[in-house]
Amino acid sequence: MKVFTCFHTKVLALSILLLPFAVLAQKAPMKFGEVDAKQLAMKSYEKDPNAAAVILGDYGNTYFVYSDEGGFRYIFERHTRIKILRKEAYDKANVEIATYTSTGNSNKEKLTEIRGYTHNLEGGKAQKVKMEKSQVFETKYNKNYLITKFSLSNVKEGSVIEYSYTITSDFLFNLRSWTFQSDIPTVHSEYRVSVPEYFGYVQISQGYKPYDVNEKSSSAGSIASTSRDRDNPGSGFQRNETNYANNINIWVQKNVPAFKNEKFITTEEDYLVKMDFQLQSTNFPNSGYKSVLGTWEKLITDLEKEESFGGFINRRGPTKELVAVTIAGKTTPKDKMYGIYEYVRKKFRYDNRDGIYARKKIRELLDKPAGSSADINLLLINMLKEADLEVFPVISSTRRHGKVNESYPLVDRFNYVTAMVKLGEELHLLDATDPMRPVDMLAYDALNGNGLVMMPGGKYTWVSMMQAPRTANVTVGNYTILPEGEVKGTTTIQYKGYEALRLRKKLIKNPETVKIDLAQEDTTSLIKKKNEDDSELEKEIKKYTYKNITDFEKALEAATQVQTSEYSQVNGDFIYITPMLMHQTKENPFKQEERTFPVDFAHTRETGYYINYIIPEGYKIEELPKSARFAWGDGTVKYDFLVKAEENRIQLVSKFIIGKAVFEPEEYKDLRNLFGQVVSKHTEQIVLKKK
Structure with a gap:
C-alpha cells in the first residue's frame, strides 16, 4: 500500500x-x-x-x-x-x-x-x-x-x-x-x-x-x-x-x-x-x-542517518570479533568477501519479509540468526565494511513490488537491499538470503530493473539488478533405436543458474529456504514442461541420479536410463521417431498474437540438446528433419537446429539462446515466431526404412 x-x-x-x-x-x-x-x-x-x-x-x-x-x-x-x-x-x-x-x-x-x-x-x-x-x-x-x-x-x-x-x-x-x-x-x-x-x-x-x-x-x-x-x-x-x-x-x-x-x-x-x-x-x-520532493542525494543522506539503515551498517562493535574469526587466514580481498558471504548465507535464515530497514538490532540478530532480507543483507554489508572491503548498499524493488521510476526520489518505491562489493575493476552483487545461492546470484524476485547504489556523501549511481549468470540446461542423449521401434540409452543433464536452484530446492526439500517457485517462469525447463502437478514432478525427479546437489558453486548434474517406445511408431517397413523424445517443446508460451507490454524473462537463458542415435541393423535413413538456423540481427537471440547423418549414426543439436532478459513490445512478434519455430522443429521426425 x-x-x-x-x-x-x-x-x-x-x-x-x-x-x-x-x-x-x-x-x-x-x-x-x-x-x-x-x-x-x-x-x-x-x-x-x-x-x-x-x-x-x-x-x-x-x-x-x-x-x-x-x-x-x-x-x-x-x-x-x-x-x-x-x-x-x-x-x-x-x-x-x-x-x-x-x-x-x-x-x-x-x-x-x-x-x-x-x-x-x-x-x-x-x-x-x-x-x-x-x-x-x-x-x-x-x-x-x-x-x-x-x-x-x-x-x-x-x-x-x-x-x-x-x-x-x-x-x-x-x-x-x-x-x-x-x-x-x-x-x-x-x-x-x-x-x-x-x-x-x-x-x-x-x-x-x-x-x-x-x-x-x-x-x-x-x-x-x-x-x-x-x-x-x-x-x-x-x-x-x-x-x-x-x-x-x-x-x-x-x-x-x-x-x-x-x-x-x-x-x-x-x-x-x-x-x-x-x-x-x-x-x-x-x-x-x-x-518538497527532494533529491536522490537527500534520500541517500537521510537513509545514512536512519538508525535502522545507516546506523546498522556503520555500527562496528558487535561484529568486530566475528569478522576477525570469519576472515582468519584469508589474505586477499576476494577470499575475505567469499568467506563473509559464505558465513552469512549459511548462518542466517530468511523469514520471507522484505524491506530496506532492519527490523532487528545487530546483537539480537546474532543471538537469533533469522530475519528479513534487510536484516541479513545489512548485516552482510556491516561485516564486509568491518573487513575493510569497499562495499556499498544497493536499494531496489522486487518483481512483486514493481519497478522504480528513476526520475522521482521516493523511498517507499524501494523494498529490497543488497550489497555491491568493488574489488579492483570487479563489481559483485551479493544477496545472502538463501544458503544455496552463490556469489553474484540474487534472489529471483530481486531481478528487477535498476538498483540505486548508495555512495558516501550522498553520491549515487544505478546498477542493473538483472546481471544474473545465464541459466542453462544442457542435455546429452546417447540412444540406440531398436528394430521394434523402442529407444534405449542414457540421458545426462547439466543445470546452471536459477534452474539448478529450483531443482536443488526440490531435491533438498527444505521449504524454509524457498522464496519463489521458478518453474512458473521457466517454460524452457526440461523437467516441468507439461503442466505436471507436484506429485508428477516428484516422480520425474526420482528417475534421475544427481551430482553436486549441495555443491552450490558447481552445475547440478542429473543422469538417467531411458527405454521408451512412446515417441516412435513402427508401420510396416518404416520406423517413425520424434527425435527430441521427452525433451520436446510442445507449446509456444506466447499465445497472444500481439502484446502491448514487455516480455521480462528476468535473466538470460540457454537450452541445449545434443542427441546421438544409432539406427538398427538392416535399416537405412529415409528422411531426416531439416537443419535450420535462426538469429536476430543484434545476435541476442539464436536458435540452431542441426541434423547430420553418418553411416548408422544420426546427430541432432537443438540450441536456443536468449541473450537478454527484457524484450520490448515491438520485439514480441519476432520472439513469438521464433518460439513457434522451436515448437515446429521439435515435431519433425526421423524416418527409417528397412533395407
Whole structure:
C-alpha cells in the first residue's frame, strides 16, 4: 500500500474560503441510481464476448478545500458502475476501500457518503436494491491502514451494480492514484483533478494505451480572507481577496481491454494503465517556492542517518570479533568477501519479509540468526565494511513490488537491499538470503530493473539488478533405436543458474529456504514442461541420479536410463521417431498474437540438446528433419537446429539462446515466431526404412 505524508498548509495565517472550482460545476458523467435500459438488457459485451463483467463507467474527481482548523485537504469522489454478465464475476460486488491513518492516530482519512445499488430486470421492469448501512463494516489492516468493506446484495447474471463514495484527506504528498484498467474490460474510465496553483504535482503516467482525452485547462477563482490591519492596528481585521488559478486535468480512457496476466511479467501494477501523483513543490504567497520532493542525494543522506539503515551498517562493535574469526587466514580481498558471504548465507535464515530497514538490532540478530532480507543483507554489508572491503548498499524493488521510476526520489518505491562489493575493476552483487545461492546470484524476485547504489556523501549511481549468470540446461542423449521401434540409452543433464536452484530446492526439500517457485517462469525447463502437478514432478525427479546437489558453486548434474517406445511408431517397413523424445517443446508460451507490454524473462537463458542415435541393423535413413538456423540481427537471440547423418549414426543439436532478459513490445512478434519455430522443429521426425 502507498504511504501518505501528512502535509498541512495554511496560507498567510488567515481564514480562507475557496470558491467552487469550475471542474465541479461540470455535468456529472453518470447520474447515480439511474441505469440505461440497454445496459440492463445487455447479454454480452461486443468488444469482449467472453468477458464475465464489464465496467460501464468509472469516474473519479479530486479537488481541494480549505479550513482554518485543518488547512488544505483534498476531496476524492468516485462513482463506479459494472455490468455482471456471468456468475464468475459476482465478486465484483465485494468492494474494499483503504484509508490511511498516521502513526499515533493524529490524523486520518475520512470515508463518507458510501452508497450502492443493485439494478435488475424483473418481469421486464427495472428494479433496484439499495445497499444498507448494515452492509458496510471496517477492519484494521495494520497500524496505518483501515479497510472498509461492503457487498452489494441481490446480484445475479444480468445485474448492473454501482457504488460511490467520498474520501477527505489531509495527506497531500500523494493524491489518489487512478487505474484505468482492470481484469475486466472498461467502456469508459475518467479522472478529473483540480489543483490550486500553490501546489505542484508530478503526474506519473504508465501503460501502453494512449489517452482518448488528455485535457489541460485552468479556471479563475478567488480566496476571501481576513487579516489584521497592519496600517491601522486599532481597527481590528480587514477583509482581503486573493485571486488564484486552478490547474485542471481530465484524462479519459475508452474501450480499455481487460488486463490479462500473461507469462513473463513482473507485477501487473507495472503494466496497468494508471496515473500516480507526487507533490513536487509548493509556492504560496509570501513564502515563495519550496521543493518538497527532494533529491536522490537527500534520500541517500537521510537513509545514512536512519538508525535502522545507516546506523546498522556503520555500527562496528558487535561484529568486530566475528569478522576477525570469519576472515582468519584469508589474505586477499576476494577470499575475505567469499568467506563473509559464505558465513552469512549459511548462518542466517530468511523469514520471507522484505524491506530496506532492519527490523532487528545487530546483537539480537546474532543471538537469533533469522530475519528479513534487510536484516541479513545489512548485516552482510556491516561485516564486509568491518573487513575493510569497499562495499556499498544497493536499494531496489522486487518483481512483486514493481519497478522504480528513476526520475522521482521516493523511498517507499524501494523494498529490497543488497550489497555491491568493488574489488579492483570487479563489481559483485551479493544477496545472502538463501544458503544455496552463490556469489553474484540474487534472489529471483530481486531481478528487477535498476538498483540505486548508495555512495558516501550522498553520491549515487544505478546498477542493473538483472546481471544474473545465464541459466542453462544442457542435455546429452546417447540412444540406440531398436528394430521394434523402442529407444534405449542414457540421458545426462547439466543445470546452471536459477534452474539448478529450483531443482536443488526440490531435491533438498527444505521449504524454509524457498522464496519463489521458478518453474512458473521457466517454460524452457526440461523437467516441468507439461503442466505436471507436484506429485508428477516428484516422480520425474526420482528417475534421475544427481551430482553436486549441495555443491552450490558447481552445475547440478542429473543422469538417467531411458527405454521408451512412446515417441516412435513402427508401420510396416518404416520406423517413425520424434527425435527430441521427452525433451520436446510442445507449446509456444506466447499465445497472444500481439502484446502491448514487455516480455521480462528476468535473466538470460540457454537450452541445449545434443542427441546421438544409432539406427538398427538392416535399416537405412529415409528422411531426416531439416537443419535450420535462426538469429536476430543484434545476435541476442539464436536458435540452431542441426541434423547430420553418418553411416548408422544420426546427430541432432537443438540450441536456443536468449541473450537478454527484457524484450520490448515491438520485439514480441519476432520472439513469438521464433518460439513457434522451436515448437515446429521439435515435431519433425526421423524416418527409417528397412533395407
